[in-house]
Amino acid sequence: MKKLAARDWEDMLQVALPIFEGLLDEPYNTVVLDLLFTLATWHALAKLRMHTDSTLSVFEATTSNLGTLLRGFATKVCNAFVTRELPSEEAARGRRTAAKATQSQKKGAGRWKKVPHGGNPETSSGSPGQSPAVSHLKKFSLTTYKTHALGDYPAMIRMFGTTDSYSTQTGELEHRRVKRFYGRTNKQNFTRQITKQHMREEVIRRVKKRVEKKAQEAAKASMGESQNPQRHLSSSSTSEQSVLPQSSGIPASLTFEDSDPLPYTPPDKHYHISQSNRFHKDVTDWLSSNNNDPALKDFVPRLKDHLLARLSGDEYDGDEREYTNAERRALILVDNRIYQHKVIRINHTSYDLRRAQDSLNPRTHADIMVASQEDQGGWNSHPYWYARIVGIFHAYVQHVGPSSKDDSKEPQRLEFLWVRWFGRDLTAPGGFQTRRLHRIGFVDVDEPEQFAFGFLDPDLICRGVHVIPAFAHGKTSELLGPSVVRSVSDNDEDWVFYYVNIFADRDMFMRYLGGGVGHRVVQFILDRVASVVTAEEEQGEQVAEESDSEVQPLNIPEDEQALIEEDGDDKEEAADETGDEVDDAECDYGYDGARSNDDSEGGEDEDGEEFGEEDLGPEDGEDEIREDEDFEGMEGFAPL
Structure with a gap:
């Protein structure tokens, strides 16, 4: 400090x-x-x-x-x-x-030749130490x-x-x-040395630019190859694959030491996951090794329900639909395997129409936000759902039987996230009206009507989110028993509550205030706009009265509210003309991404670091924080 x-x-x-x-x-x-x-x-x-x-x-x-x-x-x-x-x-x-x-003593010694009666009148107040020091009051x-x-x-x-x-x-x-x-200089003739350093940096920057261009071309070529998932299955030799050791307590995420590089991410793709098949799990063996883990309860049935819904083209509703056992048997996991990855990148458009990218991994940057599937007209509605990434996977699947929509019968690569869901604490409403952060907490694994864990299409992620533990409420082990989904430093405990940091950056702030030009929904969320006093309401009030008065909710000017309502009417008229319903979900403009049931990868592609977790640096495919001009140029204004 x-x-x-x-x-x-x-x-x-x-x-x-x-x-x-x-x-x-x-x-x-x-x-x-x-x-x-x-x-x-x-x-x-x-x-x-x-x-x-x-x-x-x-x-x-x-x-x-x-x-x-x-x-x-x-x-x-x-x-x-x-x-x-x-x-x-x-x-x-x-x-x-x-x-x-x-x-003062030095100046007095020069002016006075004699000291009357053993004391200089200018220094008679004494030197430090003659009177006890007294701390002064400090007032705001x-x-x-x-x-x-x-x-x-x-x-x-x-x-x-x-x-x-x-x-x-x-x-x-x-x-x-x-x-x-x-x-970095020897402090002599430093101008010349600084100039040389700048020239070297410029040369390195040009080399880096050429390397990135080649990486971009290679990434596009690999995306073209990914259109044939069978090729990846057949070309993955045994030497290139690593079967994770089947011991008790096998985690769902890769360790920092595991190498799973992620190449350049094209900016027009909403998300990007590595094409590697190196790390895989045999589902049966993995579940057997963690048979007492409450997080893995009904893992395969829920996974197949999620994949079947995507293959059927159903709109995501939180995977509430349960398929029959016969329908689940019609979905085959090729080789009974799921493949692990370390990093997923998410491209999104910021409120000011700039490209932005989040690099997410289950170890240090695992918290995400997706558009809520709830009715936004309710009193307790909220525009987002929140989750923590437990694992990043893909699988090759075959859908057989009469309900299959795939005529080729070739394996399809489907990418998915295994997540642990947060639920909102309705007893502590947050937002601009209450002047509090939204409070969330992990869903209780024993709650019968809610899923504490689930699967998510990466294409549904809006961006990463920064959640802060609610330190005042402490920790608990009642929400989930010992499980592989936690890091070792958690000691099998969770924070009772977390707060969603809406002030993490400008883009995050505008997603809650509303009105972000780069966001899909360009309108104010009226019941969440800041509870502030307008200038008209404050006129005529005395300072003494204001200090004791209650702060009144915001009254949006009538002309502003009329414009907002007109935007909503125009959107409804556009929906009537096209015959399609305009999606109010907080999705990002410009990154449509491929649908989940395509054979292709579906798209190319900070804080929630756990307390006590050793900082080992960036994951494979993540950019290391550098103290150079590029980093300052990108991040110099990023913190609010």
């Missing part, structure tokens, strides 16, 4: 809510959490790279609400606590006082320029554009780059 830059404070603000939950007693806890949520909302809106009139209206209302909450925080919380300097701050102040006293102050300037952001964005176009962060990041170059 020393020498933190602005970007560090930004990162801490994004994850602060679960940390501060429960630290203070009520009513202070509620005031602090409300303020943190509103600060994070304001910060996310301030750093959007694309604004519309609607988002600016919300930004203006959020700014007004932030001022009310800050004054309430100063009145209700700060006045209730006595806060003093930290020991480090007290020591630093003592050093400054000592330095000033020393300078609203009378600072930074606080005053918060109200100017919406107007400045309307006048000059989004803040990323004139932010000093670009220059700051470039300055860090030059300082890294300077650290």
Whole structure:
């Protein structure tokens, strides 16, 4: 916590809510959490790279609400606590006082030739150590320029554009780059040495570009070969395949040491999984080795139900349909095998029409979000479902019998994810209206009417999601017994609840606020828009009254609401004209992907790292975080 830059404070603000939950007693806890949520909302809106009139209206209302909450925080919380300097701050102040006293002594010695009665009047106050140090009170102050300037952001964005176009962060990041170059010199004639380093970097960049181009061509060629899955079956020699050891407690995911490289991912494909057949499991042997694992209960029947639904072209509904045993026997897993993979890449379009990519793996980046299949008109509806990837697989299947739609009778490659589902905690509603993060938790494996585990078509993933443990609620082992789906560091326990971090990045924030131009559904989710006070409602109120008043829900201006309703009417009219129902699901524009029942791969292609898990670096096919100009260019503005 020393020498933190602005970007560090930004990162801490994004994850602060679960940390501060429960630290203070009520009513202070509620005031602090409300303020943190509103600060994070304001910060996310301030750093959007694309604004519309609607988002600016919300930004203006959020700014007004932030001022009310800050004054309430100063009145209700700060006045209730006595806060003093930290020991480090007290020591630093003592050093400054000592330095000033020393300078005063030197100046006084030059001006005075005689010291009256053994004391210099300018230094008689004493040197450090003559009086005991007393820690000073530290109070929260609203009378600072930074606080005053918060109200100017919406107007400045309307006048000059989004803040990323004139932010000093670009220059700051470039300055860090030059300082890294300077650290590699001998500090003499460093300008020439820095220039040489830059030239070498440019040469390496060009070489890398050529290598990536060749990798792209090879990936396209391999995709063409993947159209014939039988070729992969016959050409995979025994030496290229690795049968995992059949010992007790065989995990569902590959270890870090297992090599399963993932080549270049074409940007027009929604997802990408390796074509390798190297790692496979015999389903019967694997289930026998883990016969007491509750996570593997009904593994094969549920897997076949999922695959049959995809082969039949049924719309995904959470795999609620159960097929008969006869229908399941008509689906054959070739060689009774499923093949494992380490990484899956997901391409998606961000809110500002930019290409974005998530690299997911069961070890460190396993949490995902998919479009909810629930009716969005209900009081407790939510636009997304959440899951944790347990394993990434593909299988070669043959569908025989009268219900088969495959005339060729050739094996088809189907890729699927084995996931552990999260459920929403309906007792703690989240969103902009309640000013809380959405709270979720793993589904109880003993719950009869809900599936704690299931299978998912990778094409349905919207993107990765950042979930934060709800530390205030602790851990439990009641949701699932000892199982191979957990890492060793979990000690057979789960956090009781998690929070969905909607402030992880700008794109994630806009998926919950609504109105993202690059998202499929360009409309506001009215019952989830920020609960903030509009500027009209705040006029005429006194500061003292605002500090004690309750914050009112957001009233969207009538003209904005009319535009939103018109968008919905236009969409319905378009659906009537085409005869097709317009999909309201939060899918990504531009990445249609192949359907699951095609023979092809179906598409080419951070935080949920487990606590206590050793950081071994990126998985195969994942890009390592580099401290160079390319990384800074891509990620310099990514943190909110």
